[in-house]
Amino acid sequence: MIDWCEKCEELMQPFMDGSLSDEEVAKAQHHLELCSWCAKRFRFEERLRHYVRVAANEPMSPELKAKLAALRTPLDA
Amino acid sequence: MTDGAPTTADTRRLAEEARARVRFEEEALGLSDQVYRVARRLAGSREEAEDLVQQTYERAFRSWKQYTPGTNLRAWLLRILTNLNIDKGRRQQRTPQTTSLDNEAGDYYLYNKLESQVPDENPDEERVLEKLSQDSIVDALAEVPHDFRDVIVLVDIGEFSYADAAQILDVPIGTVMSRLHRGRRILKKNLADGVAA
Numbered sequence: 001m002i003d004w005c006e007k008c009e010e011l012m013q014p015f016m017d018g019s020l021s022d023e024e025v026a027k028a029q030h031h032l033e034l035c036s037w038c039a040k041r042f043r044f045e046e047r048l049r050h051y052v053r054v055a056a057n058e059p060m061s062p063e064l065k066a067k068l069a070a071l072r073t074p075l076d077a
Numbered sequence: 078m079t080d081g082a083p084t085t086a087d088t089r090r091l092a093e094e095a096r097a098r099v100r101f102e103e104e105a106l107g108l109s110d111q112v113y114r115v116a117r118r119l120a121g122s123r124e125e126a127e128d129l130v131q132q133t134y135e136r137a138f139r140s141w142k143q144y145t146p147g148t149n150l151r152a153w154l155l156r157i158l159t160n161l162n163i164d165k166g167r168r169q170q171r172t173p174q175t176t177s178l179d180n181e182a183g184d185y186y187l188y189n190k191l192e193s194q195v196p197d198e199n200p201d202e203e204r205v206l207e208k209l210s211q212d213s214i215v216d217a218l219a220e221v222p223h224d225f226r227d228v229i230v231l232v233d234i235g236e237f238s239y240a241d242a243a244q245i246l247d248v249p250i251g252t253v254m255s256r257l258h259r260g261r262r263i264l265k266k267n268l269a270d271g272v273a274a
Contacts, residue, residue, distance in 0.1 A: 009184050010184075013184060013261060017254075040188075040202050041202075044202040044206065045184065045188075048187075051206060052218070053233060053236075054211075056114075056230075060114075064113070071131075071134050071138055072099075072103075072138070073098055073099070
């Protein structure tokens with residue numbers, strides 16, 4: 001007897017990355033429709049991935065941007 | 078032909094090369110925000126990231142002829158950047174390469190831990206996510222061993238494909254996928270460990 005909550009925890013990352021077979025996706029989806037406990041954890045993971053991307057983003061300083069622009073080859077060279 | 082005088086063909090070739098070079102430099106500079114975003118999380122500090130990005134562009138502009146037009150320029154730049162980062166040996170000193178299974182937990186572990194700290198009965202996932210601050214994510218990511226962090230930074234933050242990440246890091250795609258999965262689990266375990274018990 002498969003514990004589908006356990007199985008879904010195992011499949012969560014490949015499921016979200018789109019690297020599961022169609023059959024595995026269908027089985028996981030079926031469980032997620034029935035199990036709000038797992039569904040919530042999947043939604044959390046999606047939100048977390050987005051949050052990590054936003055939180056890790058630190059804009060470049062204008063000084064660095066100017067330094068990079070100055071590296072260009074002068075047009076009359 | 079008179080000796081030394083450039084022919085029309087030479088002049089045309091030089092003009093074409095100059096145009097190609099300008100196009101290359103403009104295109105590369107247009108990607109600098111994305112390159113910096115990745116560099117900032119690969120490097121330990123803002124200063125290191127700025128140095129790395131500047132050196133990357135210096136090297137890229139010097140060796141621009143090695144870039145094949147039409148291929149992924151962002152990945153080409155990141156390949157230079159990660160090589161420079163490795164050359165400097167900065168990363169080896171910062172975080173231990175080895176990681177034990179203690180750093181990993183299942184994919185539900187973080188949620189379970191955070192949920193238990195929210196006073197509401199059966200809270201929704203947004204309330205649970207609020208337990209994590211932006212700083213806690215940056216700190217937890219910095220603590221992920223570099224082999225795993227590099228992949229998270231490229232794929233989840235830089236939004237590179239597995240194939241591009243594999244090319245940038247010079248490892249097989251399967252390695253990218255397994256490091257990504259383990260790395261995300263380590264990141265979540267670090268986040269869980271960072272919240273008050």
